[in-house]
Amino acid sequence: MKIHAHTLANGMLVLIREVHSAPVATSWIWYRVGSRNEPTGQTGISHWVEHMLFKGTPAVPRGELDRLIARNGGTFNGFTWVDYTAYYETLPADRIELALRLEADRMVNALFEPDEVESERTVIIAELEGAANYPETWLDEAVKASAFTAHPYHNPVIGYKSDLLAMTRDELYTYYQTFYMPKNAVLVIVGDVDTDTILRQAETHFGSLPSGPSLPSVRAVEPEPQGERRLVIRRPGPAEYVQIGFLAPDCRHPDFAATVVLDAVLSGAKAPSFMGGGAPTNRSARIYQGLVETELAAAAWSSFMPTRDPYLFELSAIVSEAHSAKEVEAALLHELVKIQQDGITPNELARVLKQMRAQIAYSLESVTNQALQIGMWEVLDSYQRGETLLEELATVEAADVQRVAQTYLTSKRSVIGTFLPTTEEQ
Secondary structure (H helix, E strand, C coil), rough: CCCCEECCCCCCCCEEECCCCEEEEEEEEEECCCCCCCCCCCCCHHHHHHHHCCCCCCCCCCCCHHHHHHEEEEEEEEEEECCCCEEEEEHHHHHHHHHHHHHHHHHHCCCCCCCHHHHHHHHHHHHHHHHCCHHHHHHHHHHHHHCCCHHHHHHCCCCCCHHHHHHHHHHHHHHHHCCCCCCHHEEEEEEECCCCHHHHHHHHCCCCCCCCCCCCCCCCCCCCCCCEEEEEEEEECCCCCCCCEEECCCCCCEEEEHHHHHHHHHCCCCCCCCCCCCCCCHHHHHHHHHHHHHCEEHHHHHHEECCCCCCCCEEEECCCCCHHHHHHHHHHHHHHHHHHHCCCHHHHHHHHHHHHHHHHHCCCCCCHHHHHHHHHHHHHCCCHEEEEEEEEHHHCCCCHHHHHHHCCHHHHHHHEEEEEEECCCC
């Protein structure tokens, strides 16, 4: 399905896909800002600013956005990730202009009232402390911190408590005024709409907004790893966990597609986003058969997602009670070694590619998910990647999968983390 692209005079890109299967439309506004853009001492600021845009403007006081969307039969949300921030509203198609009006308003008129800033500080710190009760969080943050020594992917999206305690209202507002501007934004509309009408509405609501200041660039480049890194977390917990990360290609690298296929071989095909999605396909995959069916692990999986800069290809497992983290680590690495030494079969490649085509189709069933994919690919690379990804995957051969396993999933590029539960007294 064709995507119509138009850039407003202030630099904001508008992407429109007409889908007339149901009288529904979705509006997404994407900002090219996430934890990747945060300077030292301001970790978590992207996520906090995202929250503040739900706290009202002079025209739409706090709580009114929620009521307007509900009154018009819609849903809405927002999220922040390492590379981007996004907000969306899905509404009856004849009400979609409401979403454009609301997003244009809070792009430049969010209040950041001091009492709301303090209230949200409490909310976010509570969110951070709630997540900090889980072994998965402790281990994941430790692995990322060890894997990235120079790049801001080192930092958790929610930030560090010390930074959240110290952040000021002025710092938040300056960050907002820097990154939440038209030339750093992408508007995506998908649904039962008319392209010319949407373009007129986009021009009406966004066209007069100032382009925005020059954006600070992210210059950090993670250096090539020089050897295996290991870490152990010992705290009270329900089970042993293993997480292994390898520095892997970004989404614009020629090896991206082959690495996606490798992930699917190991633990099943997934939708290409940080949220995953689609129907489970892991029971026929190598890690499930090698670790879960054998009862070495209660759960085990791999993960690899599109990112702007090189991120991690990860293997993770929850260790079964009768086994040890050491055994599970060896079993996970053994699955890699088998691919590195013996490759994959043509039948396995064909099955995985079929699963991946299905997952991508599942991920595009709703207009909301279509807009998610279009916007995500635009802020990472180009909206056209959503159209060409299947073609890229179809060119991957078994030898490519073996080669990327040999190249990227090596001891030299690895961080191996284990969580070992202790008693309260230890």
